[in-house]
Amino acid sequence: MARFPADPRRPLTLRDVSEASGVSEMTVSRVLRNRGDVSEATRMKVLEAARTLGYVPNKIAGALASQRVNLVGVIIPSLSNLVFPEVLSGISAELEDTGLQPVVGVTNYRPDKEEAVLYEMLSWRPSGVIIAGLEHTEAARAMLENAGVPVVEIMDVDGEGVDSVVGISHRRAGRHMAEAIVAAGYRKIGFLGTKMPEDHRARKRFEGFSEGLAEAGLAVSDTEFYSGGSALLKGREMTQAILARNPDLDFLYYSNDMIGAGGLLWCLENGYDVPERLGLAGFNGVDLLDGLPRRLATMDACRREIGRKAAEIIAGRPHGGMIGGEVIELEPVLQLGDTIRRR
Amino acid sequence: MARFPADPRRPLTLRDVSEASGVSEMTVSRVLRNRGDVSEATRMKVLEAARTLGYVPNKIAGALASQRVNLVGVIIPSLSNLVFPEVLSGISAELEDTGLQPVVGVTNYRPDKEEAVLYEMLSWRPSGVIIAGLEHTEAARAMLENAGVPVVEIMDVDGEGVDSVVGISHRRAGRHMAEAIVAAGYRKIGFLGTKMPEDHRARKRFEGFSEGLAEAGLAVSDTEFYSGGSALLKGREMTQAILARNPDLDFLYYSNDMIGAGGLLWCLENGYDVPERLGLAGFNGVDLLDGLPRRLATMDACRREIGRKAAEIIAGRPHGGMIGGEVIELEPVLQLGDTIRRR
């Protein structure tokens, strides 16, 4: 039967497989990586030996020797946001058969955590880094610049990138939504969002939104912010609060679909005439909206597509080849849904 | 000013820092790891040099030399499920200041993918593995057994584990829910769930649920299954379908909260008297439910707690020390909410 290693506790190495199959370590290595010519006979012998021993190659040693690591660092602010898992899924799909593997780090929207996560990742010498946003600590930016591997900053194009950038313009997205709202005849507009100062994309949307309104001679009439807790519930609570304070608002713009959905539910329950008396809109285009009683107006953030393109850039770069960074701006699509009146 | 490396493209090594600070590589290594005695003077010199050079240690080399890797592999079926990010957050929180770092792999509920992901992870020789579920391919199970590191299987305790196990009994959870439903006087009961044969936990809940009903002389009257798409929307559609086919059902048990929420919304819109005429229940206890018009009955799956405990086991094991595997069964709490009538 199968020969077992001398010490059952000692982890297996190439040497064990090499001895079990009667060839050199190098040949075993070649077989297991499908590299170089190996005769069919020895190939079978080696594979057989590796399998019965239950050998798992040591990538640490392999990576050190070959100076190649098949990992791509992906740094995102959160996993509970629904948006980022979708980006991730785009990345995974694109990386699927490139031999590359995503490794995820989460920052919780904290710049210092981002810096720490990035440091940790770079210490594993990945083949590339995909990181959300354009705003980083000075140290983080320096690390990205000196990493010596392709870097793709995603989600946002409003700013200066280190290398490549894939995203949408949140500023223009906000402005675009403002224009649609104004065109639909709404005039007293409220904004509801997160309290996070570090969510730069939400901030940029708000800024663009304000600018858009300003061009029509309007301004945001009232705002409401939250942090933590169930977004759906917060959406309800904030909606109630802002309407109690300001009953004559005729439109509510939410910084994400989840609080928008909460607001929508609350408005419907409380007999608001949506979209005639009161219009609503969110942001992201999450598929949860499909299940709501009415379709919330929103704007698709191209999440999967962003992931795909970012991964494509990393995978496309020849080993170590540093082509200049490219900037890919995607176009978010406005979906009016049933919560903005149509003329 | 700072001395730059000879070739600006060549990545920095300990040697560069050592030369820049005039001490041996070993001393630099000691400083950067806070290990062994180093005089305050040289410590400062070294740190200064490392910082101005922008040196980032190479963990690949470090791990190979020290045979220590500060990574914990976490293998889960999906990230879009809302449940797993919560487990992850529990793991991260617990690992926070142990020096350990979670690395996530996603299987999409496919056993072959799980096997591949596990193989890939083990090839990085992590300090531990946390993996969802007790059902694995034969090869995967063998790998887990021979990994030589602590393994924690999470989410489920209904079955035989490889090493440690942390989770709840989904069979008992299903049974418990059945008992509550029967006690509340419901008699014609429908079940709605996913089509995935690989979601063993949903299957076990269903089995336990059926057993629970059987003890009261009842049986599941009708079932409806879905796959893919927006869970909220599917919940609606399935609810409509099952009630159209079987108008006299008086209870609907959903295999997760998301479809349950969709069902609840549909029922409310269509004027069903919930919970008198029709009772509803889901599973998981996601905080999205807080924002619904009515609180869906559910059962908390102890997601964060499972993550915490699993991480605790990994972190608690002394290096290489293989204490026998423990089994921790958590108790899910039934929350009746507003969709099961109370007597």
Added chain:
DNA sequence: CCCGTTACCGTTACCGCTAACATAGCGCTT
């Protein structure tokens, strides 16, 4: 003055694998 301690720092030998370069054997040409 010698020797043992202590505090600090350097040397050596790997860790497990792979790039790059030998080398052996073989059939074929000339």
Added chain:
DNA sequence: AAGCGCTATGTTAGCGGTAACGGTAACGGG
């Protein structure tokens, strides 16, 4: 028969760190 070009395999020398051990200066007690 010598020489060539293959293919299949082996040998050597690291990759960039760290464990383990060794050495040295400074100091104090006997």
